[in-house]
Amino acid sequence: MTAQTTTPASTATQLPFAKAINAGLDAALAGDPKVLLMGEDIGPLGGVFRVTDGLQATYGEDRVVDTPLAESGIIGTAIGLALRGYRPVCEIQFDGFIFPGFDQITTQLAKMHYRSSGRLTVPVVIRVPYGGGIGAVEHHSESPEVLFAHTPGLRVVSPGSPQDAFVMIQEAIASPDPVLFFEPKGRYWEKGAVDLSTGPYASGGTSAQAPAEADAFDTLNKAVVARPGTDLTLVAYGATVATALKVAASAASEGTSIEVIDLRSISPLDTTTVVESVRRTHRCVVVHEAPTFLGSGAEIAARVTEQCFYELEAPVLRVGGFHTPYPVAKIEHEYLPGLDRVLDAVDRALAF
């Protein structure tokens, strides 16, 4: 059964992405005294994007911790806190600054459960504002998600809507596994409907009650059909979900019906939802901001090809960043997979 995106209940509030994440963090902090936030400038400033705005005032300096400026230190001490029974949520200020913490994430955080034969869990969440389109300088617009998705032991997710952002951050915190939570910073100010009664903490739960079964973390495991369609499957996540929905709307005006899949999670990957969609539409285009070469699109193309070989009417096409460092802001919109480049790929797929 394919998950379909649902409109939040009538009690929903219109919230921008950043506020939705803030509300999810607030719910988790309120729901479990073991949850704490740590990062640079997340206290009185509320983070450079204000995602943690007001939380230190509510929960105090011991639970919303302004740390020294040291990414490895933030993540390494978070691992220690998790070993002591806490649930730290680290904020990395920008995508390109995660690399000083890369060692701790890939050699320690990802491996602790495995190394201990399951005796130790390290429920650490690392929030990473990622992606471009905000006119920033070097190291402030990158999409390094695949570097982490390639590492067994880590979950790598990215919400595509404010509603998902609200629920997914709660599920990430409740998860006993480490989660890399990539926030599409270019969408921080975009509003969407959010039902503030959803998610493991907002609905009255605590981490202690969180079941260990994977099914308990729906939004971390299951892709969702963000828009149904019949002629082509457009796979996206994070910032590119909004782009994909615009493409689908634009194509619809020309009589083409595009189904948009919001992956939500890059690792694990819900291949089933993608494959079921492609079996209906027979064509597939994958969109992401990260460089195309060995990107998540390559994995999806390989899986779709393997499982839908006889049903495909066209090769799986990818639209992503180029094999260049993220370019300067004045030309970043030529680098990013925007409406026109995605439509071009859709046209090529349909022309086969």
Place this chain on the structure above:
Amino acid sequence: MQSTQAPETTDDTPMQIVAPDGRRVTSERNAPYRARLAGLDDDDLRGFYRDMMLVRRFDTEATALQRQGELALYAPLLGQEAAQIGSGRALSPQDMAFPSYREHGVAYTRGVELPHLLQLFRGVDHGGWDSEAHRFHLYTLVIGSHTLHATGYAMGVQRDGLVGTGDTTQDTAVIAYFGDGATSQGDVSEALGFAAVNNAPVVLFCQNNQWAISVPTSKQSRVPLYRRGHGFGVPSVRVDGNDVLACYAATTEALERARTGGGPTFIEAVTYRMGAHTTSDDPTRYRTSAEEDYWRDRDPIDRLRILLRTEGLWDDEAEAALAVEADALGERVRTYVRGLGRPAASSMFDHVYATENSLVTEDRTWFADYEASFTDQGGAR
């Protein structure tokens, strides 16, 4: 219990309580530390000697097992027995230790079965012991990483309200072990910074064994390592790492400060790795026999033996009884290691995640089918 005063020292001479010739040293410098030994009786002193002898025997056996092809690799502790037993015996049951990968002596003081340490080196387990039960974390192979884990753990101890309560059965300290090479890693500096600004109850215990594989300490730092702590505002002390009583006293002092709310301490224990870095290493390529002789004359076990004999606490009969015990340990190590089986290949899919993960499930299923395909053809591979 009052928080203890941090030692204000800029004396590069390692603090010593027993000289290499086994004589007790009396000085103004070590006076406060000598007082830390007041609680030790004769049995405790004999216990230190026994501990060091047993872990050395374990070390000898493990090295031999590697040479016989029974272990893929082994990291000897030869020469560092005093630093490890002295500091390890200073820990309270509730304290938590974060080792690197050579802390077999500390593991022993935490009740870890010594043979179990070899599962890692045999290649049957990435760990091999219950780190929570023993309050001794798993070995960490990436240099210095665990100093941050220890510091974070100590920040958790603070939040749990287990610092400075006055209840000595509850107040908790954390200790991290690392080498001289690790002090060059950013993580150790970051650990010092985080520990300092959080006043975390953590002791950063550096065993300066003079060599980071083949590179001497002089190529890691222009200043004595203990002085690194001063820049972070962390009380720091340099001790003779081959003097088990000095190591015990300095660590006891630092742990008590941590437990009582006095914050972190950096200890540099100046010792010497008498063996190779690991069994894959060849120290003859980078150091002289004269240097090794110099340190052999400062053997941590010899000096305590002389002291015990001088003070009438040890004799040939006790030595013979200990030799029997060491032989039994050696036999136990050999038997245990040779009896370790090969884990099921399918166990590689276990515990990648705490929750079920579709990617792992997919691979596990594929592998099971693949293995079964051989069975279908008339038997296992």
